[in-house]
Amino acid sequence: MIQTGDKLVCTSGNAFYSVGKVYTVGEYVNDKFFEIPTGCNDEHWYATIDSSGIYIRFETMERKMANAYFDKLNNQIYA
Incomplete structure (x- = not known):
């Protein structure tokens, strides 16, 4: 489960998200979508998790x- x-x-990745870069999950919008910030200003896109x-x-x-x-990175500490 993502929190x-x-x-x-x-x-x-693509123009907004870079392969290998770590991103922090933002707020949940509803039971299907949550924010992932791009790291540029306050910009984010809505992600989902499914099969x-x-x-x-x-x-x-x-x-x-x-x-x-x-x-998801499990039980690891990142600066």
Whole structure:
């Protein structure tokens, strides 16, 4: 289960999220969506978790940008 404050590492990125970079889960919007900040100002996108994994869907954007995928980091401390 993903909770606010959990750390996620990007495993497949795009213009907004970089592979290998660690992101902190933001607030939950509802039972299906939660925020992942981009690290630029207060910008964030809405992620979901399901049988496909943890991801932010970008394929609906006009420019057909690649989706961003993440894995949860378990019990590790990061600066």
